[in-house]
Amino acid sequence: MNIGEHARSALWLGVSFLIFIASLSGAYALFQTSARINEQTYHLTASTDPNIHSTLKIDNPYTCTGAEVRQTIHQIDSLQVDIMVNGTLYPKDLDPDEVDVSSIELDQKYTPAYIRNTEGQLVMLRFT
């Protein structure tokens, strides 16, 4: 091997090394960019999720106020089901403007129960 070949080989090695370093730098930059995009996307997806501000609470028994019960009875013609409040039946065909609902205490809490038929349709609304 003469001195010219040594020089050529050294030059090739130098050029290869430079290309390798340049590729490595480029790859590193590319990796950094895609990693940043990834992180940003995850962040964006998480921030647009409307459920991150959840309002989960302990399941309390469902109760209605007397006011709700009275107004529900007044809308009985659109409900099209009988309503029973503490044993008193309000049939679905009653005249809502003439009904006497004074026995329903405004400040009392009532627990509603939905009575359904075998199709799952509501047939009676019961407040106790």
Next chain:
Amino acid sequence: MKITSFAVVLVLILLFIFVRNHIDLEDNRTNLLLQTRYNRAIDTATQDAAQALITNVSQPLESQYQSAKNVRINKEQAADTFFQTMYMNFNVIHDPTGQYVLNSYIPALVVIGYDGYYMYQFEEYRNARGETEFRHVWSPKKPYVYKDQHNNTYSFTLDDYVTIQRSADEKWVKGFREEIANEAGVPLLEDAAAFDAARRTTIVNAIQNDLERSINRYNVTSKRYGTSYTFTVPYISQEDWNNTINDAGVLAFVQGIPLGSQYYNNYALGGRGLSKKKYFREYM
């Protein structure tokens, strides 16, 4: 170690990192695509449901001349349309098992009517074979009820029409706020701003509380059926609530659909601007 071997080792290490990065990118890309598809699906289904709300159900019940917002709603048609559009978009239209699975990701559907709202929610009931069935059923119509400090009770609507039971003589008074303000003798009716604030707060609170209760109950019951996802009431901005209660419409919730390493959660409002046209056609 020769320099070439060193380079090979370095490239192998980098390759591992790049492959990992590529998987993450691909995961994100798929998630975004699916999310866009799901958003479209739920938006379309809700809009379709809102359109179906005004499907004529009974001709004598159609004419409600008091208010342009007082449209007679067909909630059954709206729910059917919502689920049909969802099944079509999720490609389970001919797959009852897929439909059942998709249903379980929809904890509640709220139909907002003129003088009350309905919840289409999961509930247990006994079917004709005597078995307990757990599926979507309708709640009764729930009025937007408010009680003031004088014990007068109000049933609000999506506009100024109100039904009051006066505490003084227990008489029912109904009409538009402006028209009955003098006759009713109820202080809240004399202040338009306070009336509107009370009306909006009552409607939003009623729907919000009911939704919370319904979703929490669904969580408790669905756990028994093997659902591991915890459903929550999403945060809905005040602007969205204001839009929701402007007109009759549909509010749909879809939660818990697996989306790569995440879950899909969204809600959609449909039916804004749903009101009767303000003209009459003259027939010859």
